[in-house]
Amino acid sequence: MPTAADLRREAEQEAEAAQVLPADAVVDLAELRASTGTDEVLASLDRELVGLASVKERVSELAALLLVDRAREKFGITAPRPNLHMSFTGSPGTGKTTVALRMAELLHRLGYLRKGHLVTASRDDLVGQYVGHTAPKTKEVVKRAMGGMLFIDEAYYLYKADNERDYGQESIEILLQVMENHRDDLVVVLAGYADRMDVFFRANPGMSSRIAHHITFPDYTVDELASIADLMTREIGYGFSDGAGEVFRAYLERRISQPWFANARSVRNALERARLRHARRLLDGAGGAVGREALTTFERADFAGSRVFAGGAAAVARDTAAAGAPAADDR
Numbered sequence: 001m002p003t004a005a006d007l008r009r010e011a012e013q014e015a016e017a018a019q020v021l022p023a024d025a026v027v028d029l030a031e032l033r034a035s036t037g038t039d040e041v042l043a044s045l046d047r048e049l050v051g052l053a054s055v056k057e058r059v060s061e062l063a064a065l066l067l068v069d070r071a072r073e074k075f076g077i078t079a080p081r082p083n084l085h086m087s088f089t090g091s092p093g094t095g096k097t098t099v100a101l102r103m104a105e106l107l108h109r110l111g112y113l114r115k116g117h118l119v120t121a122s123r124d125d126l127v128g129q130y131v132g133h134t135a136p137k138t139k140e141v142v143k144r145a146m147g148g149m150l151f152i153d154e155a156y157y158l159y160k161a162d163n164e165r166d167y168g169q170e171s172i173e174i175l176l177q178v179m180e181n182h183r184d185d186l187v188v189v190l191a192g193y194a195d196r197m198d199v200f201f202r203a204n205p206g207m208s209s210r211i212a213h214h215i216t217f218p219d220y221t222v223d224e225l226a227s228i229a230d231l232m233t234r235e236i237g238y239g240f241s242d243g244a245g246e247v248f249r250a251y252l253e254r255r256i257s258q259p260w261f262a263n264a265r266s267v268r269n270a271l272e273r274a275r276l277r278h279a280r281r282l283l284d285g286a287g288g289a290v291g292r293e294a295l296t297t298f299e300r301a302d303f304a305g306s307r308v309f310a311g312g313a314a315a316v317a318r319d320t321a322a323a324g325a326p327a328a329d330d331r
Helices: 004-018 029-036 040-050 053-073 096-109 134-145 166-179 192-201 205-209 220-237 244-256 264-284 294-297 298-305 307-323
Strands: 086-090 120-122 147-153 187-192 213-217
Touching: 004 205, 004 298, 029 040, 029 053, 040 053, 053 192, 053 213, 086 096, 086 192, 086 307, 096 120, 096 147, 096 187, 096 213, 096 264, 120 134, 134 147, 166 187, 166 205, 192 205, 205 244, 220 264, 220 298, 244 264, 264 298
Parallel strands: 086 187, 086 213, 120 147, 147 187
Antiparallel strands: none
16 A cells, blocks of 8 residues: 555656646756755665676666656656666676665655565565466565565576476566566566576566666676775774785685675675684683773784685685585685
């Protein structure tokens, strides 16, 4: 059900539509930007994500297009609602979910989504295990996402060409109908590795034709990963000593080329491991009293103890495979 704020926004939009400006009038785009909070959302995106200049540029371009459409409407110039379904391609940990969250907020502020919330889903949320199970699961997820954005991570797993009895195709067919028939009330984002998404789109041309915006998320550089680590450590009340910063950068230079590296996600995992070593180091120390600086500062040993230094890629791959958890490999 629409909220009071949604109803008020719709009423304001209808009132604006009823007041068509004369041809010689002007629209203050800066004022329009301010009233919709567009710059606020873009600034949040810039604060939350290091780098990704090309991604942020695409988001800014889309925001500009929608703002200009709002300005054109004031003169009674109408155009079909733009297709806003998107594809986000890139490695794990490159900020795809964060961008989707901010994009949903942006579209809500600009009046293109009623609610502006984000619902994330994977194959397990959409595809059933037996006949008659898939349609209810998919429709339930779609229902929750209506008025907002549906973000389907690793969307290519919906389609399994080597399994004729797989029910993923049924979910795809439902999504195709929804993306076409409810495009005014739902934006769908399909996300995953670029090469696998290419295969998925070739196998499902109907899905490809419904995607208007393809945005590529590049991997982070070592400098960008170091900046991300600085942001993360400040968020949790830690800092690097001079020596720790050097060792952590050496860690990144090794880890970035090793198996299952996941960009910002791997940085967060590495910091969590460093917190464990930091805590153990303090408790094992000779003295029982510690001050604020000791409690909030990473030292060289907190990163030098990583198996990335001890065994390199082979050790990381072997230990991770033995544990059966390729996402938790930043030791």
